[in-house]
Amino acid sequence: MITFLSGGTGTPKLLRGMQRVMDRHEISVIVNTAEDIWISGNHISPDLDTVMYLFAGILDSDTWWGIRNDSFTTHEEITRLGTNEFITIGDRDRAVHIARGDMLRNGMRLTNATKILCDRFGVRENILPMTDTEVTTQIKTDLGLIHFQEYWVRAKGNIVIREVVRSFHEPPVATEEGLAMIEASDAVVIGPSNPITSISPILCCEGLKSAVKDKLVIAISPFIGNNPISGPAGALMEAAGFEPSSLGTFNCYEGISDIFVQDVRDPVEVKNSVRFDTIMSDEEKSIALAREILSLI
Numbered sequence: 490m491i492t493f494l495s496g497g498t499g500t501p502k503l504l505r506g507m508q509r510v511m512d513r514h515e516i517s518v519i520v521n522t523a524e525d526i527w528i529s530g531n532h533i534s535p536d537l538d539t540v541m542y543l544f545a546g547i548l549d550s551d552t553w554w555g556i557r558n559d560s561f562t563t564h565e566e567i568t569r570l571g572t573n574e575f576i577t578i579g580d581r582d583r584a585v586h587i588a589r590g591d592m593l594r595n596g597m598r599l600t601n602a603t604k605i606l607c608d609r610f611g612v613r614e615n616i617l618p619m620t621d622t623e624v625t626t627q628i629k630t631d632l633g634l635i636h637f638q639e640y641w642v643r644a645k646g647n648i649v650i651r652e653v654v655r656s657f658h659e660p661p662v663a664t665e666e667g668l669a670m671i672e673a674s675d676a677v678v679i680g681p682s683n684p685i686t687s688i689s690p691i692l693c694c695e696g697l698k699s700a701v702k703d704k705l706v707i708a709i710s711p712f713i714g715n716n717p718i719s720g721p722a723g724a725l726m727e728a729a730g731f732e733p734s735s736l737g738t739f740n741c742y743e744g745i746s747d748i749f750v751q752d753v754r755d756p757v758e759v760k761n762s763v764r765f766d767t768i769m770s771d772e773e774k775s776i777a778l779a780r781e782i783l784s785l786i
């Protein structure tokens with residue numbers, strides 16, 4: 490078994506390849522939930538949803554969020570009624586958020602709600618949230634603290650970041666199921682996700698870092714030069730005090746990763762790194778990188 494630590498774009502692209510070259514029951518994923526948000530009364534967990542939809546074979550892989558060919562009738566109607574729903578939510582996608590919101594309101598752990606939804610979608614891989622309590626990545630701007638989704642989706646990242654803040658009522662703790670999964674794994678793979686908003690929240694869950702300590706940990710960079718392949722990782726890395734590059738990513742995972750993978754095109758030198766073609770522009774390229782990563786284990 491291999492445990493992957495995942496956000497909602499870079500690592501899912503790797504998982505798209507892994508599901509073709511591994512026994513699907515041997516794939517375990519611990520997913521970031523610090524971007525979760527309640528919208529229009531329902532619970533959106535963007536990264537959990539992307540990973541679940543990917544394995545269910547229904548992900549919109551043009552955007553890496555939402556369900557392929559979904560309709561938007563409810564979103565259009567509640568927008569017309571004056572509700573400011575700043576995330577465009579598809580109808581089938583919303584059904585998942587309604588179901589999960591109900592389960593959580595009834596006191597169910599997010600771990601169990603995720604398991605129920607995955608079973609309904611026929612997912613064979615093991616998907617777990619990083620923790621069962623609420624953690625939120627917030628962005629400190631000149632106008633105050635805003636949710637990461639407001640920064641990235643509503644403001645399209647066009648706001649100067651003063652600081653990245655993680656807020657919670659109680660310090661997040663890794664789940665028993667997640668720790669057991671790591672214990673049973675031959676390796677842990679930190680996929681090419683955003684180090685600040687996707688991977689750090691997972692690593693900060695109590696018990697996680699010590700669980701991966703005795704495991705082979707492979708980390709893959711989401712950067713080439715000073716630019717991420719996509720998304721706001723550059724600005725977030727700088728705000729968190731890291732160089733926006735593979736070197737900054739390596740430093741972010743210092744003491745955690747045993748093998749660091751960067752792209753063959755990357756002009757930045759990270760000592761002792763392994764070089765592969767990490768741009769997963771289609772499924773074949775995801776499969777090729779998945780094979781390379783497995784060859785390290």
Ligand code: GDP
Nearest residue numbers: 496497498499681682683687711717718719769
């Ligand atoms: P988010 O939750 O949507 O922010 O997604 P992740 O954190 O999982 O992934 C975002 C990161 O994925 C970005 O920093 C991108 O640079 C990286 N990324 C996206 N596609 C690729 C790819 O094909 N290869 C690599 N190496 N990184 C990628």
